[in-house]
Amino acid sequence: MDEQSTSTVDADAAHSVDHEPDNKNGHTHPKILQRLATVPDIKRDTSGITTQYIGAGIVNLGALAAGVCVAWSSTALPLLAPGYGETHTVRPDVSSEMTTPAAVVHNIVQNKISLTESEASWAASLLCLGAVWGSVPAGLISEYFGRKKTLLYLALPLLISWILVASSPNVYGLYVGRFVSGIAVGALSVAIPPYVEDIAEKQQLKTLANFYHVHFSCGVLFGYIIGLVENTSWLSVLCATIPIAFFVAFIFLPESPAYLMSQGKFHEAKAALRYYRGIDNDIDGEIKALREFLRFSAKNRVTFKELFGTTATLKALVVSFGLMIFQQMSGIYPILFYARKIFEKFGISLYPPSAAIILGFSLVSSTYFSTMLLKVVRRRVLLMISFSVMALNLGGLAIYYHMKASNMTTNNTWIPLLTLCLFVSFYAAGVGPIPWLMLREIFPPNVTRRATAITAGVHWFLAFGVTKLYQNLEDLIKPGWTLWHFSVTCLIGTLFVFFFVPETKGRTLQEIQNEFEGIHKKKRHRHVIEVESVSEA
Missing domain, CATH: 1.20.1250.20 (MFS general substrate transporter like domains)
Structure with missing residues (x-):
């Protein structure tokens, strides 16, 4: 690095901290090493x-x-x-006058x-x-x-x-x-x-x-x-x-x-x-x-207000907010928050805490393998597959609930367990990590931190609303129709991804920003003119 740029950075930072000088050999200060x-x-x-x-x-x-x-x-x-x-287990007081055998040890x-x-x-x-x-x-x-x-x-x-x-x-x-x-x-x-x-x-x-x-x-x-x-x-x-x-x-x-x-x-x-x-x-x-x-x-530091100042940043916020809306409205947090209660409500023969553990294993394994999927599969494709399969599993579970409520089927363990495990697995493979990953891909570096803070606030506010109202929704329209509501939301999320979310894998930030701005660069046609040199006789 040239001396001019080094002195500029040193001057910018001088107001905040005192520099720790190097020793005679040019090594780091002994206190730092210590x-x-x-x-x-x-x-x-x-x-x-x-x-x-x-x-x-x-x-x-x-x-x-x-x-x-x-x-x-x-x-x-x-x-x-x-x-x-x-x-x-309660033992009676020694001074007590009760001497019957039943008073020796009893449970409350x-x-x-x-x-x-x-x-x-x-x-x-x-x-x-x-x-x-x-x-x-x-x-x-x-x-x-x-x-x-x-x-x-x-x-x-x-x-x-x-x-x-x-x-x-x-x-x-x-x-x-x-x-x-x-x-x-x-x-x-x-x-x-x-x-x-x-x-x-x-x-x-x-x-x-x-x-x-x-x-x-x-x-x-x-x-x-x-x-x-x-x-x-x-x-x-x-x-x-x-x-x-x-x-x-x-x-x-x-x-x-x-x-x-x-x-x-x-x-x-x-x-x-x-x-x-x-x-x-x-x-x-x-x-x-x-x-x-x-x-x-x-x-180029921006304020929270300036995030809404340009078309590209505003559209990027719409994409990030939209993904968070459909992510949370899919019902993932109510299922994670009330897993044991849901299994008990469906009357499965398996011990409910054990079923919740199996659900947790599905979530962990799919999240781990999503790292490899994200390297080979495009973001939009993975999001649409994830939303679609989540919708199918929630719909299947809703059908099972209606059949069970109508006494058309007996209690079963594998249907609720399988559908919910597939639901969380496909969530962890796409809908869970990709909205957070895309925050680094659709925003400029000087905007990413503040955009992430606002998007995280939207994420947790939606999680609060869905988790709090889940019980009210279940009491109002019963668990089966609640599941249908989440299923339809996942289908709408698939359409949102198809029409509004840009592909970011393998693309530069400038290309994504140009798409948000509505700028489509036309391919330049190269006209090749071959000139033959005729040697003089």
Whole structure:
């Protein structure tokens, strides 16, 4: 890099931090080396790939914690239903005059909090409402305080929320705990991807970016598995171990190189990038590109209001909002939040918690394989297939419910289980990850962070509405017609993708922006004129 550009960046950052000078040999300042010495060297990873994978895995423990929060409703709410209690063995007082054998040991049922169906729907959906308030400002907070600090501090409200859920003497404490956990979940959904994007090499980014969805699905599965405990207090204790593990593991990783450089801490930024690139990679070119990107972002920073200023950005927002609308209106969150209750309602012979675990396995496996599908299948094709198959499975389940309600068929295990497993599998393969992936493909880099914050807010607000109104819709038109409603929504989502969503795989940002602007570049015709040179006789 030339001296002029270097001095420009140094001057821009001088107001924010003091520079740490190099020592006489031109190496990083000893204090920086001392701090980085506390970061574990992962078997001297020379290429940096292993370090990037482990770093992305650790930071996405936050996504694992978010998935556990979602699964809690399926496992805990049936235990808090009226009439459900925990059986305790009670021994009589020695001083008691009762001497009959029946008084030696007897059982009583001791109820804790008992939730009506309306209260249970609030306990489930308040997580999503809190996520709205956490997702929108999370990007700005991480830019000001730093990616690492923001993520570390989010472990605290998660831990507090589980303490409130476990110890609350009434339903209102439970509401507060769920809302607080929702704030953390929403903030994590916005704050985790930028950190992964900052530490990942370009060729590894698409794979590492999908770690969020894989870990989130694993969190849902973990929440279903611990539901076998059937004790709300122990459920909260087990759930609280995830944010604790996230905090302990993540505290050893370095700060985001991009954030450090934006604060003028160039030596620390270079050391952090070196940690994630290994000792074999030359990072000077990447450092130069990062400086240029930060300079460009600073000069072209947009406000939330300016997002609606250009035709291309406005149409991109319509596409991202539309995908989130049909994603949530498909009914995925009610199915994940009320999985055990749905299986009980369909009267399957399989133990409902076990059926929920099978559903969780389907979600995890499909999310994992979606990483490979996204590399070979075009976005629009995968979205349309995903929406269509989801609609077919919901319609099939609705038909089964009507037949069962009319006594045309007996209770069956495999039909509800198979249809719901296929539903979540195709959701995880397309409708789940692609709307988030396309945020990086249809928006310019200087717009992506704010567009992601707004889109995440829309996502969680819709999740709150659908989850809260699911119980009301089920009471109003019965489960069968509720499933038909979700099925028809998926079909409309297929049409929306066909008519409005552009293909982004293998296309440049400029080509996508031109399509939004209505600019269609015509192919240039090349006229080839062959001139034969005649040699003089």
